[in-house]
Amino acid sequence: MQLSFRELVTAVHGMLFGGFFLMALFGALLLLMEQSDSRVCAADAATPRPTPGWQRAFLVAMPVLGWAAVLSGAYVIYPWYRAVAPTGADLTAFPKFLLTASPTTAGWHTLGMEWKEHVAWIAPMAATMVAFVMLRHRAVFNASCQVRNVVLGFAAAAFLAAAIAGGFGAMINKKAPVQGGRIYQIQGGAR
Amino acid sequence: MMQTQVQSQALPNGPVAAAVVACGMGAATLAVLAVAADGSPALARALTFAKPVGPLSGVTTVAILFWLAVWVALAARWRWRTLAFGRVAAAAFTLLGVALLLTFPPIGDLLLGR
Numbered sequence: 056m057q058l059s060f061r062e063l064v065t066a067v068h069g070m071l072f073g074g075f076f077l078m079a080l081f082g083a084l085l086l087l088m089e090q091s092d093s094r095v096c097a098a099d100a101a102t103p104r105p106t107p108g109w110q111r112a113f114l115v116a117m118p119v120l121g122w123a124a125v126l127s128g129a130y131v132i133y134p135w136y137r138a139v140a141p142t143g144a145d146l147t148a149f150p151k152f153l154l155t156a157s158p159t160t161a162g163w164h165t166l167g168m169e170w171k172e173h174v175a176w177i178a179p180m181a182a183t184m185v186a187f188v189m190l191r192h193r194a195v196f197n198a199s200c201q202v203r204n205v206v207l208g209f210a211a212a213a214f215l216a217a218a219i220a221g222g223f224g225a226m227i228n229k230k231a232p233v234q235g236g237r238i239y240q241i242q243g244g245a246r
Numbered sequence: 247m248m249q250t251q252v253q254s255q256a257l258p259n260g261p262v263a264a265a266v267v268a269c270g271m272g273a274a275t276l277a278v279l280a281v282a283a284d285g286s287p288a289l290a291r292a293l294t295f296a297k298p299v300g301p302l303s304g305v306t307t308v309a310i311l312f313w314l315a316v317w318v319a320l321a322a323r324w325r326w327r328t329l330a331f332g333r334v335a336a337a338a339f340t341l342l343g344v345a346l347l348l349t350f351p352p353i354g355d356l357l358l359g360r
Contacts, residue, residue: 129306134298166351173280174349176306177273180313181342184269192262202262205335209269212342 056243060236061135065228068132072124073221079117080178080214083185086110087207096200103197106190114186121179121217128175128224135233136168150231163230167223175220181213260324263334268320270341272313277348279305285358 058066089095140149146156154164185206188196196202283290283301293304347353 125306129299129302130296133302137300138298169351170349172302173276173305174346176276176309177342177345177349180269180272180276180310184265188262188265192265195257195259195262198257199259199331201331201335202259205266205331205338208335208339209266209342212346216346 056241058239058241059234060239061132061233063239064127065132065233068124068127069221069224069228072120072127073217073224076117076120076124076178076182077214077217077221079113079120080182080210080217082113083117083182083210084207084214087185087203087210091200091203091207093200096203099197100200103194106193111190114190118179118183118186121182121213124217125175125179129172132233133172135235147231148235150227150233153231154227160230163223163227167227171220171223171227174216178213178217178220181209181216185210185213258324258326258328259331259334260327260329261321263329263331264317264320264324266338267334267341268313268317270338270345271316272309273345274341274348275312276305276309277345279309281348281354281357284354 090099135150137151138149140146140152146153151164151168154160154168188202188206196206279293283293283305290301293301293308295307296303348357
């Protein structure tokens with residue numbers, strides 16, 4: 056059972072940073088939906104509740120995961136993905152060229168990657184804003200249902216953007232996996 | 247209920263409005279730059295801050311710096327103000343919607359006449 060260095064880094068980017076970011080956004084969405092309920096909102100506005108410690112840690116971790124996902128994706132994995140293939144090279148080492156070499160797979164780059172590489176950045180921006188408002192301006196957040204609904208809307212947009220990026224990332228990596236670099240033997244050996 | 251109203255009026259929502267509007271503006275800037283760089287080879291070259299990453303490096307760096315600069319500027323300007331949050335939200339969601347639409351490649355291609 057082997058894994059190349061690039062496969063390992065891609066897994067960290069997509070499954071650790073991206074996957075946990077998506078889960079954190081979903082958690083934030085549920086939290087915000089509960090808090091945006093008109094009865095909860097009115098009760099909180101009248102008697103504000105302190106932010107629990109776990110919620111503070113969660114709201115800090117969420118945008119950190121998002122930024123880790125987009126930065127590792129853009130500056131570590133994307134250069135491997137878009138590297139120019141020399142004439143006659145084995146295209147399996149050049150995912151972008153492998154995808155665009157065939158009309159049956161070109162769309163994974165021209166639609167999937169080109170959408171993903173830009174829309175992904177909206178997610179950590181919005182997640183940062185959501186976390187900042189909920190942590191730094193909790194009193195305004197507690198006092199106004201309108202503010203809560205706007206924050207909920209941005210969290211939903213962040214989730215949508217992250218889901219598009221994550222979904223296409225997973226599918227593109229199935230069609231043309233980023234691979235290469237040092238090989239790590241995880242279990243067993245060649246027979 | 248009265249307590250809620252008093253509390254709402256006492257708390258300036260300007261800093262929250264600044265964060266929301268800046269987020270919309272940052273996202274829209276990113277999307278506009280992405281489409282513009284796709285349509286202009288000269289702009290794409292100018293935005294290639296890191297060669298292995300290509301124009302994406304400049305598009306995202308400029309958008310993030312712009313987002314943070316707008317956020318800081320608006321937060322300073324609106325620090326003690328209470329704004330009509332409905333209008334703030336409408337502006338921010340319009341910008342966010344524009345950003346989400348423009349990042350969808352067929353729409354960018356349509357605008358670039360492809």
